[in-house]
Amino acid sequence: MSALKKILRTGFEHVEDWFDVVFGAKWNPLYQLGALGWFYYWIVVISGIYLYIFFDTGVTQAYKSLEYLTHEQWYAGGIMRSLHRYASDALVVMMMVHLLREFAMDRFRSVRWFAWVTGVPMLWMVFAAGISGYWMVWDQLAQYIAITTAELFDSLPFFGEAIARNFLTDAKLSGRFFTLMVFMHIALPLFLLFIMWIHIQRHASPKVNPPKGLAVGTFCMLLILSFIKPALSQPPADLSIVPTTVNLDWFYMPLYPLLDNVSGITVWIVLVGATALLMMMPWMPPGKRVPVAVVNLDNCNGCSRCAADCPFGAISMEPRSDGSAYEQEAVVNTSHCTSCGICVASCPTATPFRTKTELSPGIELPENKIKELREKTIAASNKLIGGDRVIVYGCDNSLNPAEMSDTKVGVVTMPCIGMLPPSFIDFVLSRKLADGVFLTGCREGDCSFRLGIKWTDARIAGEREPHIRKRVNQERIGKYWAGLTRSKEFFKELTAFRMRLNKLSPMQTESRNDTKENSEKVDA
Amino acid sequence: MPKLRILLGQIVAFILFALLIGYFSNSPSYTYHDPEMALIMVSFSHASEHKEKCRRFTQEEIAALAPNMRRTMDCPRERVPVYVEIMMDGNSLLSKSYNPTGLAKDGSTSIYESIPVKPGQHQLIARLRDSKREGGFDYESSISISLEPKELFIIDFRKDLDGFLFSER
Ligand code: HEM
Ligand code: SF4
Ligand code: SF4
Numbered sequence: 001m002s003a004l005k006k007i008l009r010t011g012f013e014h015v016e017d018w019f020d021v022v023f024g025a026k027w028n029p030l031y032q033l034g035a036l037g038w039f040y041y042w043i044v045v046i047s048g049i050y051l052y053i054f055f056d057t058g059v060t061q062a063y064k065s066l067e068y069l070t071h072e073q074w075y076a077g078g079i080m081r082s083l084h085r086y087a088s089d090a091l092v093v094m095m096m097v098h099l100l101r102e103f104a105m106d107r108f109r110s111v112r113w114f115a116w117v118t119g120v121p122m123l124w125m126v127f128a129a130g131i132s133g134y135w136m137v138w139d140q141l142a143q144y145i146a147i148t149t150a151e152l153f154d155s156l157p158f159f160g161e162a163i164a165r166n167f168l169t170d171a172k173l174s175g176r177f178f179t180l181m182v183f184m185h186i187a188l189p190l191f192l193l194f195i196m197w198i199h200i201q202r203h204a205s206p207k208v209n210p211p212k213g214l215a216v217g218t219f220c221m222l223l224i225l226s227f228i229k230p231a232l233s234q235p236p237a238d239l240s241i242v243p244t245t246v247n248l249d250w251f252y253m254p255l256y257p258l259l260d261n262v263s264g265i266t267v268w269i270v271l272v273g274a275t276a277l278l279m280m281m282p283w284m285p286p287g288k289r290v291p292v293a294v295v296n297l298d299n300c301n302g303c304s305r306c307a308a309d310c311p312f313g314a315i316s317m318e319p320r321s322d323g324s325a326y327e328q329e330a331v332v333n334t335s336h337c338t339s340c341g342i343c344v345a346s347c348p349t350a351t352p353f354r355t356k357t358e359l360s361p362g363i364e365l366p367e368n369k370i371k372e373l374r375e376k377t378i379a380a381s382n383k384l385i386g387g388d389r390v391i392v393y394g395c396d397n398s399l400n401p402a403e404m405s406d407t408k409v410g411v412v413t414m415p416c417i418g419m420l421p422p423s424f425i426d427f428v429l430s431r432k433l434a435d436g437v438f439l440t441g442c443r444e445g446d447c448s449f450r451l452g453i454k455w456t457d458a459r460i461a462g463e464r465e466p467h468i469r470k471r472v473n474q475e476r477i478g479k480y481w482a483g484l485t486r487s488k489e490f491f492k493e494l495t496a497f498r499m500r501l502n503k504l505s506p507m508q509t510e511s512r513n514d515t516k517e518n519s520e521k522v523d524a
Numbered sequence: 525m526p527k528l529r530i531l532l533g534q535i536v537a538f539i540l541f542a543l544l545i546g547y548f549s550n551s552p553s554y555t556y557h558d559p560e561m562a563l564i565m566v567s568f569s570h571a572s573e574h575k576e577k578c579r580r581f582t583q584e585e586i587a588a589l590a591p592n593m594r595r596t597m598d599c600p601r602e603r604v605p606v607y608v609e610i611m612m613d614g615n616s617l618l619s620k621s622y623n624p625t626g627l628a629k630d631g632s633t634s635i636y637e638s639i640p641v642k643p644g645q646h647q648l649i650a651r652l653r654d655s656k657r658e659g660g661f662d663y664e665s666s667i668s669i670s671l672e673p674k675e676l677f678i679i680d681f682r683k684d685l686d687g688f689l690f691s692e693r
Binding site (some may be wrong): 023089221222231249 | 530533534536537538539541542544545546548549550551553554555557558559562563567568569598608625634674675676691
């Protein structure tokens, strides 16, 4: 399983490289799949409302009303119909790629089960909504779907009388089913919206809107496609003849040909089995539970920065429980915390400069303490010699920079680069532990822990608390967001960074900025 | 001009995506039923005879029943399978036995079969057995039909209408 994941992830990252070139990291559609899904959904809903205004919900008139929309009103109704169809198709593509990608990137296991498990019923709803939509056209494709779907349900032992019979002779009964489908086609998308909303409940500021440029491009694409290849009906349904050759929408009906060739029960077993397997996947294997973030009230002043930065909304600010004068305290929801450590870097008390008192910030990961991060930094520095010494801070989810540690490069990793308090960069440079600090991690626009890179960039740029101190020479900070596969580019960037360091005047000249705390002894 | 290259790249990416959804939204076509053939469908549901006849309980048996369950007749609910045979021009199209629905096999029997046949003039004989008899049939009908390609010909069965019904054209 993990080998498969690794292959998939590598594959994704190579494709993403291309998209990065063409769209840039900010617009890369592969980093925006969920948001694109929402965008397609809204197109489907809005075009659907328009179609419904003109749609005749009776089985005998439905086909005609759609023919009217498609041909007489091609400039509006026809376009709406095509948009409705193509955005629905795009939604399926998005959803399947999104599923595969979340699997490949391993963002669904253990505490992160929630989005995955709520995603599975969405698969059923999207497909059921699409199929009921094709039913409403009541053309030969709809007739075929009706017969085959009914046969599928008839294969279950619950129904006394064959449902499929209704689509053979009895126009009245197929009318009743038709009304049911119209109802389903409205109810299912509404319910889908509800689950889409549930799906993102464990994400702080979820991406539900694609970047404007990408949205405009996507919409133009759908619009142009609608003009070039308008969505059409097939010949009208006629219960006295058998539907022969049908043009399936392969995004929604890939299983229908299977239904004609294997027994309905087999198809049910496959469907129910696959659903159950998907549902259980977050716990197969369970994935080791890393101890979650812990608040140390002695050092928490209730500033709420950690709560603002947590990408999973796992921190809430509660009334003080320890009788201190501060009003609030941070409380970690242990079942939502992914142990990414991003909150640690938010905390104003997470600074390596304090050595007199025990170095223990307000919030911390028990298995990756700030104190240890400080020790690792110093140990890595001790091995370095020369004038272009670099400390590389990396994350455990991307390429492993530890492999290149040598006398010029010391490597320290953590769960997410978002865990690195900016004061560490100041610490390394002001204590002359290295001549430069280089940061790496997941790809820009697609942090494994969602916001680690975004917050890191903002903190270093001085746009988000905690700011990096002004005295830090930004030229001595380098970064390259490499992901798992871009190691060649990473080396190139690192080498270029070291060349730039060599050209800078030696560190000594900067030491006049040193404050008192910097002159403390560095304990290894 | 890198700006232009990027724009062109995006256009190409969008075109490829549009081609993907534009094509697979209704192609390739799928042949569900050979347009050269007609289709005979046998579709009905029918409650067959009970496996055992009702029988009067003996006095001892009645006494042995729980007071709220006392009755004089014992009527086992299980039904016999329905056996259907369809012959066309002397060849067998279908000969199959169907079990009643329900866990206790006490429901009606549901039959749903589709059989593609060559169009043209045919002599059909439909037979059904819904009783405990060993051989022979309880119902038999025959009809001479002429089928067009793609035509759907339905064989129905209604006990209250005395047996097989053939779809009218
Ligand atoms: C209509 C279909 C779907 C839509 C619109 C949708 C939308 C989204 C959105 C907006 C996010 C948040 C992205 C972010 O802000 O980081 C997300 C995350 C996620 N989705 Fe979906 N999704 C859909 C279907 C699915 C399906 C079918 C699955 C898998 C079975 C799935 C699994 C996940 C997972 C694992 C995450 C990431 C959770 C994490 O980062 O911890 N989604 N989805
Ligand atoms: S470790 Fe990550 S998920 Fe857990 S509370 Fe901190 S920021 Fe949130
Ligand atoms: S960032 Fe630190 S001090 Fe502020 S609320 Fe969180 S734990 Fe407390």
